[in-house]
Amino acid sequence: MGKLKKKQPITKVSKQEGPGFKHSRAETAKLIRRYHLLNKQLAQCKSDKSSKTQITREKEKAIIKEMEMLGGLDWYQKASQLGQSKSRGGDSSKWLIQTLRSTLCADELKEAAKPIRILEVGAVAPDNYKQHERWIKVEPIDLNPQHESIRKQDFLTMAPPATEDSKFDIVSLSLVVNFVGDPEDRGTFCV
Template identity: 35%
Template structure:
């Protein structure tokens, strides 16, 4: 008896405005032990860093409360000792979480695990390849007709025009766009560089642009937003990203698929709502088995001085879902 032939599931790509299929299949679990080990390492690292951030907030809140009580009654020794004991317990717990993070190998091990799953055929390498295709579709054709030419002609023509300036936040290998260097001028930055071509920098501390020379045509946040441990800081990161883009510049975001497909507080529609509030329009999105890609264009005429607020809201209830969210204030 012949075994029925099966076909691998194909990734789904949408151009905004087109009809999208109604299926909503969850990503399949990796079958190879090596991939599962990498996934577990990344997930555990995220869980620990989130726990550490929560404890640090509790410590800060306790310190503030203790300071207020001490100001109210400097002689209340018993209250002061009680709060000090609570704070010490939290600090001990924070130390244990830090030890657990170090036992995993720390941030470098997390990055190596991400890089391990990010070769040219899967993971982050595929993200860069998809973005290059979108740049050829949306940006390059407007630059001296480059989009309709063969690759070698395109690169030769690119030398006659300004190269696209691209800022890659959270870069790992510093070579994602090396093959497109003739028409893409890429700057790679990360908190803990793993490659000589990557600059050590915290995007939250990067000086805001002072002139046009400091702006970029494209800004990439590939598997970066989900790594930020606080929902409000995720919103701040997206708002900062807009400030670094030229008019009508592009923002490329990559998230783990469960962030958009299996969160209580986030769906694709919710992400669109958030990006509109910040001053972006989504022009393309793409789902793979593990990731979701989102390409946004900066909208001009958006009133950045007007108060913007997108609160945390339950949109997809379920006991087995995660708590990923983005808050804009």
């Protein structure tokens, strides 16, 4: 029987994996995981009010520098776009559509008085639900949109819906909660 490979912790990503790195599945996943780890470390440094020492400030600068070497938020999002491409399995809307279809019967979907409203937080592509627009209405938002049809919006600072008609039926947070570095802010997503 073959040996199982032990997953190695992510400690460093080489400089060559920045903006010009090859777009293999493994390298894209490695970039995304490293960026998440750095983002959490940065949030931890910023939230540690008791020790705003020179060492903490230097650690923050080093983290920011490494994030920039990886290509920054812009490149992280390009890697996310690669990750949700059809050749790599597609985006999470496929799962949500299947779940809705298996939960709601076909007659309920056809006879719905109004479409299901989805707020897609951390949207990578604006048209993930396009073929279902007859029964789904999506509002895609992101901190750093990569498409003009995605609204620039921080979910954590978003005003609650003003009217009953403007409320969302579903909030999609695919790969968003793990991106937020501060544990309290991650909890806010779940409230």
